[in-house]
Amino acid sequence: MSQPSDWPLPAGSSRLLLPHNITRQLAQHPLSSQLYPVAYGHYLEARDHRVRRSTHTDHLLIFCHAGRGFYRTEQHRGTITAGEVLFLPKGVAHSYHSDPEQPWSIYWTHFAGEHSQQFMDYIGIQRHTGRPPVLTLRRWQALLPDVTELLNLQHQRLTFERAMLAAALLRKLLAQLPLLVRDPDKLESGFNLTALDRFMRDNSHRQLELDDFAAFTGLSRYYFSKRFRELTGLPPIRYFNEMKMQAARKMLEETEQSVRQIALSFGFDDPYYFSRLFKKVIGMAPQRYREAAEDRQDSHEERTHDGR
Template identity: 60%
Template sequence: MSKPSNWPLPEGSTRLIMPQPLLEQLQQNPLTRGLYPISYGHYLNAYGHRVRRRVHTDYLMIFCHAGRGRYRAGKHKGHLLPGQVLFLKKGVAHIYQADSQQPWSIYWAHFAGDQVESFMDYLGISATSSEPAHPHGNPVLTLQNWRALLSDVTQLLNLQHERLNFDKGVLAAALLRKLLSELPLMARPKQADRKEFNLSSLQRFMRDNSHKSLELNELAEFTGLSRYHFSKKFRQTTGDSPVNYFTRMKMEQAAQMLREGEQTIRQISQTLGYDDPYYFSRLFKKHQGLAPSFYRQHAG
């Protein structure tokens, strides 16, 4: 089984390797043996990242969302640009590396399973694909509206913060299957002059990232719109600014945690991405009308 590179992780990057006992369960269980992750992660501004494998014993997917890199796999070679996914098949020697001037930022996953070849055929990665999304077995798939994938990717990455038992392994396998199933839809040309955004997808992205302090740039990037057009369209749709809407959503989540749980105010603050509990308390009072301690007493 191919191992992920031991390249030193820069700040903000992550790498998760499934424990061997869990892998054996996923390989044998009928719910997961068709397709399951072996390892996956996110490399940000991966300067100096370079991997060469003469023997490759699983499948690898690399999705570039910023910067660029290049690859060689069998008879195929080229550059990987933002919005493109590279698939490296089992048994094919390969080499890939980040560009020295514009190093890529990538999501990646090593995976295996009884149904992987069927997925490769479905995606058009196999040269014998009946209806290839990308002809002639080209290992690169170019996506158009790829930002809709980020909420599922975030949920998959967030599993690293939890205990990796079999239930979490089943969830990881299901999320990976969903991601691969959606890729052909993402490869369809997007409509010209796209001015809309999907509020439901954006709300899910916000919920999945409630432990972070998302800025306007990150929210606009998820929708594929400029800051100006995103802010204008969002206010027209919701009557609120994007950042304030996100904060209000987090304060509603905090209110639910105060009503239903036993976490301390400091714990709730940290769960929602606020290191300073006093700042969190001021925000909560601004949006809910009461300080967290009084709100808990009143709600009880």
């Protein structure tokens, strides 16, 4: 397979290369031999991400969900922005890189299989044509629940059965693309809360505003806020901040990072504001919460020791 880039992964990013013995089984099994992933991942704000390949032995899909990047092949060159999918077919020499000013965030997969080219033809990506290898999607957020399930497999022990599930999810994702390109008016109005929740978690290091969430869903500020409250019972910004505070609580328990470092990791330049917000959501100041968590851990260890 074409080697994925060894670009250093920042927080929130991931990369999985399926072992050769697993991909060999996928290539031989009748339920997966038509199409299967050989590597996939998520690069978040991929600053300085740059790749050039003269030999390309499998197909590559890059889906940009934020920022911007650039690509070049022998026939085409162009820009990739949020909501666009770049396909680089097997055998096509290419290069691509993230915009230094607006670094892209991308989901990507290298894939292979007996019917890979037929899938590409079905999607509308064909070699030796004048059409750029790019699809512009509408309501692409509909893809995120399956993308999330695929990414979550990386956190489990990779068995052949889980690799088979990854192949099925990839096939489903590719099969949806023509619907998202050609039939945007037939999609359900409103938004997918699972997809929005994923967007919030992927961007928990940033200070986002109501306009950012409304733009993500493709709805007006008013209608988005109304629908969000109906689904969650909370205003969007409060939901987003409470999500951050729950993640910060876990970091206080599991890491030795300072309160200031944790605040910065969630997009808060002012640690005092972060501390006030944390206390409002969790019920105590960050440092006090950390001390209480340490006391609980010490008490648990003492009880465990006494019980031996």
